Amino acid sequence: MKTSITETFKKTYEIESDVIFRFCLIRVSNREQALDLTQETFLRFWKSLQEEEKILNERAFLFTIAKHLIIDWYRKKKSISLEGMMGEDDEPYDLLDKKTIAEIEVGAEGRFILEKISELAPSYKDAVYLRFVEDLSPKEIGKILEISENACSVRINRGLEELRKITGYNINK
Numbered sequence: 001m002k003t004s005i006t007e008t009f010k011k012t013y014e015i016e017s018d019v020i021f022r023f024c025l026i027r028v029s030n031r032e033q034a035l036d037l038t039q040e041t042f043l044r045f046w047k048s049l050q051e052e053e054k055i056l057n058e059r060a061f062l063f064t065i066a067k068h069l070i071i072d073w074y075r076k077k078k079s080i081s082l083e084g085m086m087g088e089d090d091e092p093y094d095l096l097d098k099k100t101i102a103e104i105e106v107g108a109e110g111r112f113i114l115e116k117i118s119e120l121a122p123s124y125k126d127a128v129y130l131r132f133v134e135d136l137s138p139k140e141i142g143k144i145l146e147i148s149e150n151a152c153s154v155r156i157n158r159g160l161e162e163l164r165k166i167t168g169y170n171i172n173k
Contacts, residue, residue, distance in 0.1 A: 005049045012058050013042060019059075019134055020066050026118065026129060027070045037073065041066045059136070063144040067126075116166050124159030131156050 020041055025034035044065050048055060055061045117129055130141045142152040163169075 008058075009042075009046055009049055012045070012062070016059055016062055017042065020062050023063065023066055023129075023134065024070060026114070028073060033073065037066060037069050040069055044069075057140065057143060060140050060143040063130070063136075064146075067144060113163075113167065116163060119166055120159055120162055124155055124162055127152055127155035128159035128163060 017038065021034055021038045024037040024041075025031060028034055028037065041062055045058075045062060048061070114133070117125055117133075120128060126145060127141055130136045130144065131138070136144070138152040138156065139149045141156075142149045145152065145155075147155075
């Protein structure tokens with residue numbers, strides 16, 4: 001039993017760790033914090049495997065854990081005083097540092113689109129990011145965001161419309 005848990009964890013980690021890291025990095029804009037959140041996500045995944053929880057979709061499960069950890073992180077960060085937030089440790093939001101850009105291997109247009117996705121309303125941002133950057137299906141995204149598949153499709157379409165306006169790629173002209 002332990003061997004199958006270990007093998008499941010190793011296989012899932014190899015496939016999903018980069019994806020979860022990028023998901024966290026886009027949301028917290030801090031490489032070290034994104035690494036910590038990714039590590040905590042997989043720690044909780046490991047604990048769930050040990051407790052023999054039924055996990056139907058490992059990818060959706062990991063994204064859900066990461067999403068909740070990010071929400072908790074922002075709640076904690078919000079409680080810090082304004083002076084603490086302006087300290088040297090908190091750099092201005094740097095969406096993608098040079099090393100991440102090299103790892104992700106996106107061109108200038110890809111970076112531009114990623115930056116513009118971060119400007120979308122949160123409900124659209126997550127749906128568009130998960131659909132087009134992480135290549136998840138609307139059904140998987142719906143599970144992660146805890147909404148129906150139809151609501152997810154609507155968010156993706158509206159997010160794309162908004163993204164076209166922001167980027168100037170409006171094809172309806």
